[in-house]
Amino acid sequence: MARNPLPGFRDFYPAEFSHRAHVMGAWRSVAHRFGFVEYDGPPLEPLDLYTRKSGAEIVGQLYNFEDKGGREVALRPEMTPTFARMAGARANALRKPVRWFSVPQLFRYERQQRGRLREHFQLNVDIVGETDVAADAELLAVAIEVMRELGLSSDDVQARVSDRRLLTALLIGIGVTEDQLGVAYAVIDKIEREPREVSTGRLVEAGMDRAIADALHELVAPRAYAELRAAHAHRAAAAEHFARLDRYLETLAALGVADWVRVDLTIVRGLDYYTGIVFELFDAKGELRAICGGGRYDTLLAALGDADLPALGFGMGDVVLTELLRDRGLLPDPSPSLDYWVAPADDSQRLAATHVASVLRREWSRSVEYPLRAQSLGKQLKSATAAGARLAVIVHDAVHATVRDLTRRAQCDVELPRWLAGEMSVTTADGSELPFRPDAADSVFDALPDPSLPDNG
RNA sequence: GUGGCUGUAGCUCAAUUGGUUAGAGCACCGGACUGUGGCUCCGGGGGUUGCGGGUUCAAUUCCCGUCAGUCACCCCA
Numbered sequence: 046m047a048r049n050p051l052p053g054f055r056d057f058y059p060a061e062f063s064h065r066a067h068v069m070g071a072w073r074s075v076a077h078r079f080g081f082v083e084y085d086g087p088p089l090e091p092l093d094l095y096t097r098k099s100g101a102e103i104v105g106q107l108y109n110f111e112d113k114g115g116r117e118v119a120l121r122p123e124m125t126p127t128f129a130r131m132a133g134a135r136a137n138a139l140r141k142p143v144r145w146f147s148v149p150q151l152f153r154y155e156r157q158q159r160g161r162l163r164e165h166f167q168l169n170v171d172i173v174g175e176t177d178v179a180a181d182a183e184l185l186a187v188a189i190e191v192m193r194e195l196g197l198s199s200d201d202v203q204a205r206v207s208d209r210r211l212l213t214a215l216l217i218g219i220g221v222t223e224d225q226l227g228v229a230y231a232v233i234d235k236i237e238r239e240p241r242e243v244s245t246g247r248l249v250e251a252g253m254d255r256a257i258a259d260a261l262h263e264l265v266a267p268r269a270y271a272e273l274r275a276a277h278a279h280r281a282a283a284a285e286h287f288a289r290l291d292r293y294l295e296t297l298a299a300l301g302v303a304d305w306v307r308v309d310l311t312i313v314r315g316l317d318y319y320t321g322i323v324f325e326l327f328d329a330k331g332e333l334r335a336i337c338g339g340g341r342y343d344t345l346l347a348a349l350g351d352a353d354l355p356a357l358g359f360g361m362g363d364v365v366l367t368e369l370l371r372d373r374g375l376l377p378d379p380s381p382s383l384d385y386w387v388a389p390a391d392d393s394q395r396l397a398a399t400h401v402a403s404v405l406r407r408e409w410s411r412s413v414e415y416p417l418r419a420q421s422l423g424k425q426l427k428s429a430t431a432a433g434a435r436l437a438v439i440v441h442d443a444v445h446a447t448v449r450d451l452t453r454r455a456q457c458d459v460e461l462p463r464w465l466a467g468e469m470s471v472t473t474a475d476g477s478e479l480p481f482r483p484d485a486a487d488s489v490f491d492a493l494p495d496p497s498l499p500d501n502g
Numbered sequence: 503g504u505g506g507c508u509g510u511a512g513c514u515c516a517a518u519u520g521g522u523u524a525g526a527g528c529a530c531c532g533g534a535c536u537g538u539g540g541c542u543c544c545g546g547g548g549g550u551u552g553c554g555g556g557u558u559c560a561a562u563u564c565c566c567g568u569c570a571g572u573c574a575c576c577c578c579a
Contacts, residue, residue, distance in 0.1 A: 049552095052570070105503080106577070123579065151579065156503075158572070167579065338579075362579055390537060426539035439538075451539070 053155075053163025060379035065166070067377050068363050068370070069148055071194040072168040076146040079187050081170060084145050086127035088152075092117040094126045097349075108152040108163070120152035124169040125342075125358070126349065132173050133351020141174030141354075160334045160365045170339075171358030173346070178289050181322045181341060182296035184357055188326055188337050189302040191361065196375040199329075202336065204302075205309035206293070206324040209340075211286035212310055218280045219260040225251050233265055234313045270294070270308040293322060314338055318345045324359070328369050336369065337361035384411040385483075386429030386437045386451075392419045398440040404465050405438075409483040426451070435487050450490040457481070457493075 050056050057065055073083065092109050109119035121127060124147055132143060147169045157163060170187050172180050185204060192202045212233075213226060221229050228251040232244045241262065248258040264277075270290075278287050290308065297306050314323045323340030327333075339359020347353040370376050385405055389398040398415050405411045414432055416425055422439065429437050430451055439447040440461070448464070449456035459481070463469050467482040473492035481489050 049570075153577095153579070155577070158574090161577095161579080165579070335579085360579060364579090388538090421535080422537045423535060423539065428539085430539050437539085441537095447538090449538075454539085456538085 051163070053157040055162065055164070059381075063379045064367055064370075064376050065363065068195070068367060069166065071191055072146075072148060072361070075187060075190045075194050076168070076170060079144070079183065079190070081144040081146040081187070084128075084131065084147050085149065086121075086124075086131060086147075088121055088150060089118050090121050090127065092119045094130070095119055095122060106153055106155055108154045121149060122151055122153045124149045124151065124167065124360070125171075125345070128169065128171055128358070129346050129349045129351055129356075132171075132354075132356075133346055133349065136173075136346075136352035136354055139173070142180060143171070143173040145173075146170045160368060162364060166363040168361040169358060170361075171356060173356040174354050176343070176355045178293045178322070179296055181357060182293050182300060184339065184359060185297060185306070185324055186300040186302050188324075188339070188359055188361060189305045192305070192326070192336075195366075195370060197369070197373065199304040201329055201369070201373060202305065202326055203329050204306045204324055204326050205312045206306055206322060207308065207310050207312040208286055208290055208322045209313065209319055210321055211283060211290060212313065214280065214282040214286055215264055215277055215310075216261065218277065218282060219264060220257045221253065221261065225253055229253075229261060230313050233261070233311055236262070236265060236311055265310040267309065273308065273310070290322075314340060318342045318348070320344055321357070326361075328372075332372075333368055334365050336365050381433040382412075383414055383429075383432050383434040384436065384487075385413045386425065386432065386434040387413060387415040388422060388425040388429065388437055388439045389416070390422060390439050390441045394440045394442060395419070397443050398438075401438055401440055401446070401461065401465070405483055408465070411483060448486055450487065453490055455490055455493065 055061070076083070092107070095107060107119045107122055109117065112118050127149075128145070128147070132139065132145070148166060149169065150164060150166050152164050154163060155161065168191070170184065172184055185206065189202075189204060212230075216226060216229055217223075225248075228247065232239075232247050236244050244262070245255065245258045248261065249255060253261075274287055277283050294303070294306065294308075297303055312323055312325050313319075314325070319340040320343045321341030324338070325335045326337040327335055337359055339357070341355070341357040343355040343357075346356055367376070385402070387398045387402040387405070389395045395416075402413045402415045405413045414429075414434065416428070420428070426437060434451055437449045437451055439449060441447070444461055445458070446461050446464070447456050447458050457471065459469055464481065465483060467480060469481040470478045471481045471489055471493065473479050474494050479485075479489055479492055
């Protein structure tokens with residue numbers, strides 16, 4: 046039995062690596078389109094970077110150890126502290142708003158389950174230095190655009206948004222006291238997964254009247270935003286927060302992602318450093334863990350002592366997202382692809398073929414394979430097909446060769462020096478001449494008069 | 503960290519209620535096919551049945567432990 050990687054860690058064979066590259070490609074492409082620039086920091090950090098704000102109990106979830114210099118260190122479990130340090134250190138010099146993103150590999154020492162390993166890659170997107178709600182909309186739009194880029198629709202994924210300031214105002218409005226807010230948040234966070242009696246019990250235990258607990262359930266029960274607004278907008282304390290949420294939703298509509306978004310007051314996020322609008326992305330079937338979560342954390346940078354700047358951001362892990370893409374059949378075919386297989390027609394032409402391969406690689410930037418030992422032509426074409434080659438060059442001698450399209454079984458004889466120099470041309474279906482160049486050979490076959498040439502043409 | 507379920511080739515699965523030397527398909531390598539591929543046929547490599555112990559004449563099968571996977575809890579990314 047082969048040795049396995051450590052629990053919760055993954056081997057990326059080429060098929061899995063292509064999936065990973067597919068997801069990361071979408072992340073980077075979308076982030077760049079929104080004007081974000083990429084950064085990175087160390088994967089290993091001093092332990093106290095994480096314990097300073099979160100307390101010592103977090104150590105149980107960290108991949109931490111003492112290094113050979115006696116330093117207490119930890120593999121990074123999240124990117125935000127590193128980001129805060131880096132952005133804070135140069136806060137005065139950076140043009141605001143700062144738009145940065147990163148694709149770190151993060152580590153956490155926890156028992157693994159589906160969608161949760163001890164290591165994962167996460168897209169982190171953050172904006173620093175902007176309090177306007179337009180920044181919140183811009184941020185969520187990035188996350189949703191990634192979904193769209195990967196082929197998902199609003200039928201597959203939904204963004205659930207809330208605002209902690211609004212929720213707080215509404216809770217106070219129904220009679221929840223300041224010191225009960227923490228318990229109220231905790232109960233609301235898991236209200237969908239817990240029986241109502243359990244939630245009520247925890248609220249009553251915290252000193253809340255049963256009538257207020259019922260009102261809390263009523264408040265966060267699923268319903269249309271307009272309805273929620275109509276029921277509560279008359280409260281003065283809530284009015285400004287509703288107005289902000291209105292502008293948030295209007296901006297998201299202008300960004301073309303309104304279909305993906307719905308207000309849901311049960312979204313509070315586990316981390317307590319969030320201060321404003323928060324959101325999570327879920328698969329619409331509700332089968333998987335959250336795909337993405339984030340929000341506004343205006344006081345965190347100041348709390349970490351780096352700079353007093355408003356900020357917001359989200360994290361999107363690769364594990365759940367890839368599971369979802371697999372379930373929906375949206376992962377790319379991992380079969381290999383090769384532009385050319387250069388086949389010596391017989392053993393005496395191996396050096397000539399090797400030279401052709403070299404020119405195609407160097408001059409024409411094609412991906413090229415050729416046999417590394419003497420092989421019959423039949424065997425080679427079999428290998429070429431298995432390698433995913435679209436075209437084969439059968440080298441007869443230093444001058445003569447046949448270019449064969451392996452997908453159409455069509456072929457053309459060429460004079461190697463002229464073909465490699467890009468000087469040959471072929472007549473297309475409409476009678477015009479096309480240059481028959483190595484970098485365009487497959488498209489040239491599209492234009493040939495009869496694409497279904499006989500096998501031994 | 504706590505509890506339930508599951509571990510047989512790279513993958514998907516067999517092995518008659520404990521019974522010879524643990525099989526098949528796919529994949530991989532070779533051959534039929536000594537100059538034009540995807541088919542077919544033949545052959546080959548690849549397993550300490552996760553690992554360790556116990557019961558038994560005999561264990562892939564039953565029991566215990568352990569490791570790993572998975573689900574729930576916990577926690578959240």
